[in-house]
Amino acid sequence: MDKVVVITGANSGIGYAAAKIYESKGYFVVLGCRNQEKGIAAEKEIGKNSKFIKLDMTDYESIDNFYNNLTSNFKNIDIFYSNAGIMYVPFSKTKEGLESTLATNYFGSTYLTLMMLDLMKNVVSSRIVQISSIAMYFIKEMRYERLEDESIYSPWTWYNYSNLYRTMFSFELDKKITNFETDVVVAHPGVTRSRLYRRSNPSLSYKIIDKFKTNVSTGVAPVIEASTTAELKKERVYAPKIIHQYGKPSTYKANKLAYNLQERETLWNYTLDKIGMKDIL
Numbered sequence: 001m002d003k004v005v006v007i008t009g010a011n012s013g014i015g016y017a018a019a020k021i022y023e024s025k026g027y028f029v030v031l032g033c034r035n036q037e038k039g040i041a042a043e044k045e046i047g048k049n050s051k052f053i054k055l056d057m058t059d060y061e062s063i064d065n066f067y068n069n070l071t072s073n074f075k076n077i078d079i080f081y082s083n084a085g086i087m088y089v090p091f092s093k094t095k096e097g098l099e100s101t102l103a104t105n106y107f108g109s110t111y112l113t114l115m116m117l118d119l120m121k122n123v124v125s126s127r128i129v130q131i132s133s134i135a136m137y138f139i140k141e142m143r144y145e146r147l148e149d150e151s152i153y154s155p156w157t158w159y160n161y162s163n164l165y166r167t168m169f170s171f172e173l174d175k176k177i178t179n180f181e182t183d184v185v186v187a188h189p190g191v192t193r194s195r196l197y198r199r200s201n202p203s204l205s206y207k208i209i210d211k212f213k214t215n216v217s218t219g220v221a222p223v224i225e226a227s228t229t230a231e232l233k234k235e236r237v238y239a240p241k242i243i244h245q246y247g248k249p250s251t252y253k254a255n256k257l258a259y260n261l262q263e264r265e266t267l268w269n270y271t272l273d274k275i276g277m278k279d280i281l
């Protein structure tokens, strides 16, 4: 059988671009999408080497169903690209009581990532790629309190946290699974034109940022590099080479909090407690 890649949020932007590239490289591509119509359309576009499976990252029941569907169709997964995400959304909570940005970008993706290990841990050179963002660098200290409190919610700041947490958890997971065949790696696209920005404020700074956005082909390249390079660089972030924004993929240091082992352990325990997976590893 072909090698199999699973992508979350695969119907649009960077996820969709990645799906097309993996398919062209001979992978079978599983498209995890929350919207049935968009998922079916993506599957139709990508062709017979793809399969849409419904997946809503804010709903653990949906993630469980997605995973069960995967296990009944595939014995092994070679690449898991954790891509689904939202940005700058009005405050809302999931049915588990989590703030939506963190639930989608971090808690849901972590919950699924940890389950995926069973389908990947014995697959030689298998790889988990976690998307992150340059936004992670804006965070100066960790926060665990009142993340579900609407009165202090700031869409940008919560998005920044979600990206720092994605990065830190991935580094820690990679460290904890050295006995598995799977590596965990982080990539960010720079600032890439996509639907992600549709709710952003049309402020002056936003208009300036808009001028610097790259095409999705630049943004997706670090993801492809991180998932396929034979010379994987550990605890680095794959991103466009010139000022995190232009050119071919290169690697960077993450936010310095991501190298603080004590902070990572605290985040690890906090997260597993939050998603109810305390004894997973």
Ligand SMILES: NC(=O)c1ccc[n+]([C@@H]2O[C@H](COP(=O)([O-])OP(=O)(O)OC[C@H]3O[C@@H](n4cnc5c(N)ncnc54)[C@H](OP(=O)(O)O)[C@@H]3O)[C@@H](O)[C@H]2O)c1
Pocket (backbone or CB within 6 Å): 008, 009, 010, 011, 012, 013, 014, 015, 032, 033, 034, 035, 038, 055, 056, 057, 058, 083, 084, 085, 086, 087, 104, 105, 131, 132, 133, 134, 188, 189, 190, 191, 192, 193, 194, 195, 196, 197, 219
């Ligand atoms: N574009 C950038 O400049 C940039 C920079 C840094 C990081 N990123 C990250 O890159 C990732 C992809 O973003 P993009 O720029 O390609 O934006 P996009 O075109 O909006 O793609 C986001 C994808 O995630 C899906 N998604 C959102 N919430 C979901 C949920 N609850 N369950 C399942 N899927 C969900 C979306 O589905 P729908 O179509 O149904 O909404 C869509 O397929 C995001 O995680 C984002 O944070 C992007």
